[in-house]
Amino acid sequence: SQHWSAIMGDPEIALLTNVSPAPTPQDLYQHVADRVTDLCKEDPTNDWYNTFLNHWDNEIDRTVTKRPTMCDAYGLTFYGIQKYIKIEGHVDWLPPETRGAGIVELSRAIQSGLNNTLIEPNKGKEYLKEICNIVSSLNQSVTYTVPSGFRVVHYYNKIKKRRSLASLFNHKELTFTSFSNEVDRKSAEQGIPPNFIHSLDASHMFCTIYQMILEGIGSYSMIHDSYGCHATCVPIMRKLIKEEFYEMHKRNLLEEFKEDVEGTIGIMLPDVPLRGTFDLSGVLESDYFFA
DSSP states (O other): OHHHHHHHTOHHHHHHTTSSOOSSOOOHHHHHHHHHHHHHHHOTTOHHHHHHHHHTTTSOOHHHHHHHHHHHTTTOOHHHHHHHHHHTTTTTTSOHHHHHHHHHHHHHHHHHHHHHHOHHHHHHHHHHHHHHHHHHHTTOOEEEEOTTSOEEEEOOEEEEEEEEEEGGGTTEEEEEEEEEEEEOHHHHHHHHHHHHHHHHHHHHHHHHHHHHHHTTOOOEEEETTEEEEOGGGHHHHHHHHHHHHHHHHSSOHHHHHHHHHHHHHOSOOOOOOOOOOOOGGGGGGOTTSOO
């Protein structure tokens, strides 16, 4: 959600994700948990909400909302919330015969908490889907360039399957797959929000590593959005991480995305959502942006 706070200029989410400077670390996961708690308390007639509040002593636990909140920036679905609730065992204390219903009701409460918190980021995700659907309707793939210069092709074509009997293997049935020339519109729509943020994660890391090399740092351990280096180099790395985040987001990345796609498909696209009032330069002074 750090990327979305910068993309949408959302001061609230920027503060909650430590993009904005604050005297103490902020906690988006706890904020969402508090919103879920509020939702449950506002509807005392809902037996499930009362059950959840009783179990968690009137405060929904942060661990319950952490995974869904973490994954929301990547286009989390309602099914995804249910999956995490089940995998992490948050309602295993319920009897087996009611556990399924408990997962659904808790997931609904979490989804509501997320929607009431991440209002501006959700506008950005919906815009990406809208553009993707327009491009898919032309049977083309969305293509755009991230700040590092890497060209992204959002390729989701339908898969053709062909079955064959292999006489050399006792007529065992084999299935062969290949991509068709038809865009898979549903998969493309579902994939564009997470892939857009993933591509920005990769761009941010690439640019940061490049600057680290220029600073003479030759050893680093990087995975997705996790940065590591020798302890003596951490202060320099922290500074570069913030500077590169600022450099990539001081531009309107959704506007650049729109113009990039327009140049590829040759038609005018809808205007991007308005950015908020967040002053991005604050990230340069944020002690807890990377911690």
